[in-house]
Amino acid sequence: MRTKTKFDGSEGSFISLVEAKAKTRRHRAKMSPKDLKAFFFGKDKLKEILNQKDCVGLRVYYGANADQTPELVIVGVTEDMNDISTKILDRAFPCPPYCHKEENNKGLG
Secondary structure: OOOOOOOOOOOOOOOOHHHHHHHHHHHHHOOOOOOOOEEEOOHHHHHHHHOOOOOOEEEEEEEEOOOOOEEEEEEEEOOOOOEEEEEEEOOOEEEOOOOOOOOOOOOOO
């Protein structure tokens, strides 16, 4: 397990498309055909959160709407690992129906 007492904005790691596809494929194998597999948030909204004073990154919470459909809730986070609750992002565009459209198989879905 990773341990850290403060965030500095460099957290996370980039992975290859091959590894990302393997991870999403394993997750989809556990899903029913009607389950949501992804969510889209626009970059302008993400930038608004990231541009808040003292924000060094994002935290993504799992949530559910009143009808129990899954939702993601995104907040900015300080270096002291605290949520910044001034701007809270929700109401993503779900996949399906807003999914990767290319036929060249370069997406994760």
